[in-house]
Amino acid sequence: MKIIKLNSKDIESAINKIRRRQEKDLRNIERKVDNILDDVRLRGDKSLFELSKKFDNFRLNKKNLFISSNEILNSEKLLSPKVKIAIKKAIKRVRDYQKKKLPKSYKYKDEFGNTLGWNVNPIERIGIYVPGGTASYPSSLIMTATLARVAGSKDLVIATPPSNSGINPTILYTANLLGIKEILQIGGAQAIGALAYGTKTIKSVHKIVGPGNIYVATAKKKVFGKVDIDMIAGPSEVLVLADSSAKIDYVAADMIAQAEHDVDASAICVTSSIKFAKSLLSEINIQSQLLPRRDIINKSLIRNGAVYVVKNLKECISFTNIFAPEHLEIFTINPDEISTKIVNAGSIFVGEGSAEAFGDYIAGPSHVLPTAGSAIFSSPLSSLDFIKYSSYTKMSKSGVKSLAKYVIDIAKEENLDGHANSVSIRVNQRARNGK
Incomplete structure (x- = not known):
């Protein structure tokens, strides 16, 4: 992980360099995804069974395609009371936040007596992808399904990668709390194809949401138009805007927390203090060695981590608005004032107590956020994304x-x-x- 000093004229080119490094040649992946989607569309269930064996070494069939209701109900017995309490608390807080965002149908009369307005209705059937892999994320289900329920979506169906040891019980327990009965043991691009096109066994959905790997993201991009999607999400990222008053151990801990997602995750700090930057690198090195996922953390920080040192806070703000981070933490003497000058960020965490992990799990806003600079033109997932408007004219x-x-x-x-x-x-x- 490096310290990089920047002049004001070099900020934009430095950020462009970061974004270019994140870009990948997807032509080979797109060809593979095209083949998978075509196969699922044409052969349906039979394709899913074969692809599950090929990619997940899992013998999928009509009997185990959906998780049984007994397995869903029994998941509660496998979790500790404190985990169940935490999940319920997270759902409540997300629900309360998202209800405040939800609009209502509205009508009014103009000067000629015409009745104009709009009708608000939920998108009826939602497909939710819940990742597996190196870490399983029930929080992803909370941050998507709760929003759909608030919006009034009637049918929710989960797709999550299969495992010979079974689906994570926290996912099943969370699904049950949210009234989700359809849980598919399918992962990857084939899951997206099944949700979009449907099969003899699986009813197609109207919208697909949820994060996934590059194959899942590419598949979502390919089926857009057939169904709606939330966004094309890339690797997760955090930018910490810090001055010399920031607590170094807090900043280090938050950057490490981001880096432990996977080796493609990005953890960056921008500051106006070279002394702070040097101390931060030392603290990151100390803390990272104490964690179980330190190998992933170290690879992530070496590949994608950096501390950028600029002239002053004004340049820190400029850097931030050009970078348009997924997550932004502001640790300065006057964080509220700084936050009013940020126009491009997915989610903003203000003040030293506001660890980004609160946003991942419990604060209220969804953690499904625009990545790779797309916060310049897009927004976090919310209950608004699960409704549609019909204009009304009489x-x-x-x-x-x-x-x-x-x-x-x-x-x-x-x-x-x-x-x-x-x-x-x-x-x-x-x-x-x-x-």
């Missing part, structure tokens, strides 16, 4: 009469005489009827 007699001429003039300018006629016929009909 024209009054006065509205037809008063606004028809504008429609006719614009339609004729566009050489769409049929459009013009569809309005003029209503005006003329009313005139003939003396109305």
